[in-house]
Amino acid sequence: MKLIVGLGNPGIEYQFTPHNAGFLAVDRIADDCGVMLSNRRGRALTAKAKLAGQDVLLAKPETFMNLSGLSVAALVRELELERPSEDVIVLYDELAFPLGTLRINERGSANGHNGVKSVSGALGTEEWLRIRIGVGKPALEDGREIKAGGKDYLLSPMRKQELAVLDEVLDRAKNAVEVVLTKGVGAAMNEFNRRASDPDDGTSGTAKK
Incomplete structure (x- = not known):
């Protein structure tokens, strides 16, 4: 089983x-799979689903953002996932990328x-698959970037x-998860990371709080 966490x-x-x-x-994945995240386990709201022909557990931690890792680690233990780098997919906001983009790393x-930070700390590794959803302000027509305002903007x-x-x-993001499950991470990165509208990848450029 794969663990898919937002x-x-x-x-x-x-x-x-x-x-x-x-x-x-x-939530979008759950809706498309016809399930509701209503089962509480591992300090998260969860739902079992079949996605791209595979059994997955969808999860939304109830710990608040800065303690997300406690929930992810608990679910990894409960599901007995021995390889988080292969069995865990985490989706989250990315302030460094403009709204309308996403990146797989x-x-x-x-x-x-x-x-x-919390997820990596709880899992004891930074090697876990992430789908980063751009939420930053798009650049102005003259190319200047708009600084989004950090925490106030994000909340x-x-x-x-x-x-x-964001709806699109x-x-x-759902399609990206499906490609990861069916064709592998490499194929998903090739398909979803190479978009003309995306900024150059900076894996260190994650959202600041």
Whole structure:
């Protein structure tokens, strides 16, 4: 079984904030699979599903972002997953990438993202598959970047126009997970990391809090 985790903060006030892109991605997968994340286990809301012909456990930690690793580690132990680098897929927000983009990486440092820091600390390794969902402000027409404002921006509700862009990315994130499951990480990276609209990859450029 594969463990697919979305990072975010529980609570209705955080539901449609940039920081909850991971939660929203897992919700999208659950919706498409016809299941609801309502079973509590490993300090998370979970649901068993069949995705791309494989058994998966979808999970949204209830520990808040900075303690996400406690939940991920508990589920890894419960499921007896011996190779987190192969059996765990984590989806989360990426402030370094503009909204509308995503990036798949097999490893990387936290660099300020408290959820990533917690997961790596709890698993004892930075080698776990991550799908990073861009939530940063797009550059201006003259190429200048807009600094998003860090924590305040990440925890503020997204506007209708931003949610419309994110909606398409959530479908792409689901498709990326399916390709990982059916064709492998390399094929998924080739397909989803090579988009003209994406910035150059900087695996160290994770969201700052």
